[in-house]
Amino acid sequence: MKTLNLFKLIALLLVSSIFQVVTAQTAKTLVQNNLLKNENYLQISPRAGYDVPFYSNDTPYIDYKGGLDLGISVDYYWKWFGVGADVDYIANTPESTYPTQGLFNRGNVPLTSFNLSENGIKRFFYGIGPDFKHQSNSGKWVYELNTRAGLSSIKGGRTELRETTTMANELLNFHAGYNAKNVLTAKGQVRVNYFFNQFFGVHAGAYYMRHFDVEELVDPTLGIAASYNPFITTTGTAGQSITNLDPKNFPNERIEPLKGAISSVGVFAGISLKLASNKTEKTCKACPIYSLAVTARDKYTKEILPDTDVVVKNLKGEVAQTGKTNAYGVVVFNNILPDNYTIDGMLYNTKMESNSTAVNEFKPKETLQKEILYTDLNFILKGKVVVCNSPNAIEGVSVNLKNLVIAEQKNSLTDDKGEFVFNVAKNTTYEVYGKKNNYFSQTETISTKDYDRNTTLFVKLEVCMEEADCGKAIGLKNILYDLDKYFIKEAAKKELNRLVQFMQDNPAISVEVSSHTDSRASHEYNATLSQNRANAAVDYVVSQGIDRKRITGIGYGETKLLNKCADGVDCSENQHQLNRRTEMKVICPN
Structure with a gap:
């Protein structure tokens, strides 16, 4: 059932690729060229992957595990058709599944020690065959179907399990393996390439490979190709599983080697190197040049919009070109293929109203002008x-x-x-x-x-x-009080909230809030008034959730004037106002 499902998956991939290739022949874009979309070119594709094998060799207690696949493809394409060659090196490992836990020989002697050897199988394939491809309009995506016929060599796989508990060293499970050369082999694979530029890309894909009539070895010493010892499994009195070699049947030995098919499926990934022919380069130099200019503009104010992200897509949703508008709100796409495009724009994460082009709007050596609009009402x-x-x-x-x-x-x-x-x-x-x-x-x-x-x-x-360096005083604006009062007014709360936010954002710091007066009135009065005002500011900040241990209020009275307006000096009201202030500063550690 597992093998059948894998075959269905491979068949589905092959049919899908063939459908894409056939459909592509009717598209006019395949006969157009740009920097990425070459018609005639050589492609070299080294790869690495994982191979899962299926051996039809009548060895019921030997499984064949997956392993490494290293390969390279060389293909030459003319438009949608090409010829290619593949070389693959595949390594798989046999695994004996013969039961050894709770095993007894025919004399009811428990077998507790065994000797197991499992030699890996190496397969080497080389083949040639036709290729089919389909390219996206931009040339960045290339879908391939590769078919190959060739020869393989298959070597290894000897598997031997013996019990070493008794002197008999009885053979329990055995297969002589392979040493086959020039085995007729067929391979089909699908591959998807993405090219970053004209020469370099990456690819991923899957394949199905089948080797026909692979003959087993016959061990020259034992004189057999395969063997296993029949057994009977029962349940003991304690509920344990007990396996006895079947006393009524001798080892099932196969003397004549079988010729059977070996098949495998695999997945792989690698790089793609494209070498365009001179003929293609000369043809492209003679190709007509088409350009598209897109202007981004606000629908309501009509102003141009720099830094707008613009994406040009074909009707399949494939991206042809992308760009960002310049200081004049314009982005120009040169060397663009005529096609039916959708033009999308995005300004500061807001989608703009799209526009479109028709293939017949493009004229050689002319720039097609299009506009996209910002319609958001915000x-x-x-x-x-x-x-x-x-x-x-x-x-x-x-x-x-x-x-x-x-x-x-x-x-x-x-x-x-x-x-x-x-x-x-x-x-x-x-x-x-x-x-x-x-x-x-x-x-x-x-x-x-x-x-x-x-x-x-x-x-x-x-x-x-x-x-806010520690010790640096920063003025708090609009911390105003009524004459001779120290109650916090509503207008001052907004500025103190700014201090609250600062302390929430910097939870490791402590702050001093200081209040200052002008020189009018006595020193003692000003000191008391400024201290009360500083305390009122601290109380408000604490009421907003700040730990009182982090904030200190100090009233400096008239001791830190910012100008010459001391006692006995004639000053204007504005000069006195400069000294009436509330400040904050970060307290320096220690």
């Missing part, structure tokens, strides 16, 4: 992360986009230019912040309610981050 948020107060971009920042309308979050990673991209919905408000070790990010709010999709596709945003 906006594209194009952002950049920089160091605060500098143009320096920050790479590798995990940017979080939080939808404030439907409780949704997205993440993106900045590239080497500090840039990131999100698709954002209409009439929605978002918060955007960055995450990177030892960086303190600003949180930006953006609302798409302020934009019209008919006039805008790209929404620009810049997020700045400050490097």
